[in-house]
Amino acid sequence: MPKISKILLLVASVALVLTVFLGVNASGVSAASTDQDGAYRQINVYSEVLRHIQTDYVVEPNIPDVTNGALRGLLESLDADSSYLTPAEYKAYKAAGLNGGGGKAQVGINVSKRYGYATVVSVVPGSPADKANLNDGDIIEAIGAQDTRELSLAMIQMLLAGQPGSEVTVSVVRPRKSAPEKVTMSRWASLLPPVSETMYENSTILYLKPGALDHEHVQQIEAKLKQMPKAGNKKILLDLRDVAAGDMAEATRVANFFLSTGTIGSLVGQKVAKQTFTAEASKSINVSAPLVVITNHGTAGPAELVAAALLDNKRAELVGEKTFGEGAQQKTFELPDGGALILSVAKYQSPLGKKLQDEGVTPGVLVAGNADESAVVEEEGAEAPAATPTPKPGVTVDQQLSKALELLKARTV
Numbered sequence: 492m493p494k495i496s497k498i499l500l501l502v503a504s505v506a507l508v509l510t511v512f513l514g515v516n517a518s519g520v521s522a523a524s525t526d527q528d529g530a531y532r533q534i535n536v537y538s539e540v541l542r543h544i545q546t547d548y549v550v551e552p553n554i555p556d557v558t559n560g561a562l563r564g565l566l567e568s569l570d571a572d573s574s575y576l577t578p579a580e581y582k583a584y585k586a587a588g589l590n591g592g593g594g595k596a597q598v599g600i601n602v603s604k605r606y607g608y609a610t611v612v613s614v615v616p617g618s619p620a621d622k623a624n625l626n627d628g629d630i631i632e633a634i635g636a637q638d639t640r641e642l643s644l645a646m647i648q649m650l651l652a653g654q655p656g657s658e659v660t661v662s663v664v665r666p667r668k669s670a671p672e673k674v675t676m677s678r679w680a681s682l683l684p685p686v687s688e689t690m691y692e693n694s695t696i697l698y699l700k701p702g703a704l705d706h707e708h709v710q711q712i713e714a715k716l717k718q719m720p721k722a723g724n725k726k727i728l729l730d731l732r733d734v735a736a737g738d739m740a741e742a743t744r745v746a747n748f749f750l751s752t753g754t755i756g757s758l759v760g761q762k763v764a765k766q767t768f769t770a771e772a773s774k775s776i777n778v779s780a781p782l783v784v785i786t787n788h789g790t791a792g793p794a795e796l797v798a799a800a801l802l803d804n805k806r807a808e809l810v811g812e813k814t815f816g817e818g819a820q821q822k823t824f825e826l827p828d829g830g831a832l833i834l835s836v837a838k839y840q841s842p843l844g845k846k847l848q849d850e851g852v853t854p855g856v857l858v859a860g861n862a863d864e865s866a867v868v869e870e871e872g873a874e875a876p877a878a879t880p881t882p883k884p885g886v887t888v889d890q891q892l893s894k895a896l897e898l899l900k901a902r903t904v
Contacts, residue, residue, distance in 0.1 A: 704737030760837030
């Protein structure tokens with residue numbers, strides 16, 4: 492490559508990163524504030540690093556690839572949901588639909604990025620991923636031949652979607668196992684199951700398990716809560732384990748079903764006007780029945796907002812595991828070269844001010860899930876304590892559900 496071309500490419504790369512930091516346009520950049528001065532100093536560091544890579548690396552590098560990698564790392568250092576898309580990636584992303592799915596068939600998993608790789612947040616019951624035995628916490632090392640470390644979350648979601656009946660092969664690393672396992676799944680338009688309803692303790696305890704917190708499932712929850720007096724139910728057990736899909740507006744509705752006053756949550760951002768979501772008495776349904784909520788690592792997004800609202804308002808006891816940590820609002824910024832940024836511009840907070848994405852929600856009563864318990868035994872090579880009852884072959888004891896029912900049984904109406 493001619494020297495002048497290298498210099499121009501270097502300048503273009505630095506200018507592109509400068510655009511990301513400061514939002515420059517054709518009219519120029521203002522660096523009046525201290526924060527901007529700090530950003531300029533970082534740009535100088537980036538320029539120096541790029542110069543050494545170009546002139547001193549063992550072989551002549553592909554500078555566009557280096558720059559793309561730097562931009563991807565820059566966005567992912569902020570949070571898992573922020574992404575940089577190259578012009579080619581953004582073109583494919585828009586063709587598939589801005590949500591990465593575009594109505595195409597899915598494999599039934601909610602994913603995020605943790606530790607640099609795609610991570611399974613939750614699995615839809617009965618979906619291809621469920622039938623392939625994928626579980627919360629599994630690491631998707633690769634999709635086809637593409638390493639997920641080199642893919643933004645937006646592209647990961649897009650690659651998992653496809654035409655109904657088509658197949659996708661992923662390399663999965665499971666907890667406590669080092670060797671990846673190749674899993675092939677057929678994509679199909681799986682539907683989330685309706686809200687599951689079970690009666691315990693002579694129908695005094697109403698157990699509700701939604702598959703998502705979208706409009707349809709929240710309507711089902713509302714209807715079942717309104718039927719409680721007729722059914723003789725006096726206590727409520729809300730199971731939010733593996734609930735990651737849904738809508739934040741619908742989540743506030745669910746929390747409001749159990750709260751007549753108080754703050755449900757808020758949305759805050761650097762340039763987003765703060766929004767506070769407050770419970771309204773007219774929208775509440777049952778604000779006095781003893782209530783326990785179960786969460787696990789697959790509880791994410793809208794379900795976390797519900798759990799946090801009920802916990803912080805002391806309306807419910809939480810049982811289970813710390814939630815995944817998801818809850819940001821994204822905005823897409825198109826770049827002059829045809830690429831794009833998908834940037835988190837605001838984050839949801841609990842009533843006590845904890846950012847869901849950064850801290851998750853920790854139950855007051857911690858109970859490990861069955862998968863976690865078996866994984867620890869496998870890792871340590873130890874037998875279960877003698878005091879632990881041995882279940883019958885083929886029978887799995889749901890310790891989290893058992894503990895939640897125990898707490899509810901002890902509560903007086």
